[in-house]
Amino acid sequence: xxxxxxxxxxxxxxxxxxxxxxxxxxxxxxxxxxxxxxxxxxxxxxxxxxxxxxxxxxxxxxxxxxxxxxxxxxxxxxxxxxxxxxxxxxxxxxxxxxxxxxxxxxxxxxxxxxxxxxxxxxxxxxxxx
Numbered sequence: 756x757x758x759x760x761x762x763x764x765x766x767x768x769x770x771x772x773x774x775x776x777x778x779x780x781x782x783x784x785x786x787x788x789x790x791x792x793x794x795x796x797x798x799x800x801x802x803x804x805x806x807x808x809x810x811x812x813x814x815x816x817x818x819x820x821x822x823x824x825x826x827x828x829x830x831x832x833x834x835x836x837x838x839x840x841x842x843x844x845x846x847x848x849x850x851x852x853x854x855x856x857x858x859x860x861x862x863x864x865x866x867x868x869x870x871x872x873x874x875x876x877x878x879x880x881x882x883x884x
Contacts, residue, residue, distance in 0.1 A: 760852075761864070762845030764803055764838065764871040772823035772831065773838045776805065777863070777871050779816040784863040786838070786873060790853050799850035801841040803861070803873055807834040841873055 767773035787804040794800035810817040810833035817833065824831040841849060853859075859875040866872050 759874065759876040760845075760849060761872050761874045762849065763842040763866075764840070764863070764873050765842045766839035767871070770837050770839055771827055771829070772820040773836075775823050776816060776820050776836065776838060779813070779819065780863055782864055786861040786863055788841070788853060788858045788861050788873070788875070790850060790858075792850075792854075797840075797843055797846065799843070799846045801846045801849055801853060803838045803840060805836040805838060809833070809836065 764777070767777055785806050787806055789802045789804060791800040791802050792798055806812075817831075820836075821831045840846065861873050861875040864872045864874045
């Protein structure tokens with residue numbers, strides 16, 4: 756059985772223009788996960804990024820986000836756009852799995868309340884975290 760993992764995406768307000776980007780994305784947008792064991796706030800931290808080619812795939816959204824970042828005095832790096840983190844309680848469970856090998860193909864989904872959620876894994880829903 757394949758597992759499916761889901762966790763809230765948090766910390767976007769600390770990474771402008773992450774909120775603008777998230778609000779402009781659709782369901783199932785690919786995301787990149789990156790472990791940060793050296794993170795001084797959480798040794799299990801899992802950072803969430805846009806894929807490196809997102810500026811080419813979503814030029815209008817990139818232009819809007821770039822303008823916002825520029826107005827804040829922080830140029831937007833199109834190949835390393837940090838959106839936030841997996842919520843701490845979930846990262847604690849995900850980190851050991853991510854440390855075992857290649858990061859999974861993650862995607863953005865939205866809860867029924869419209870909150871951003873990171874999902875990875877497919878198949879029968881065996882574990883929802």
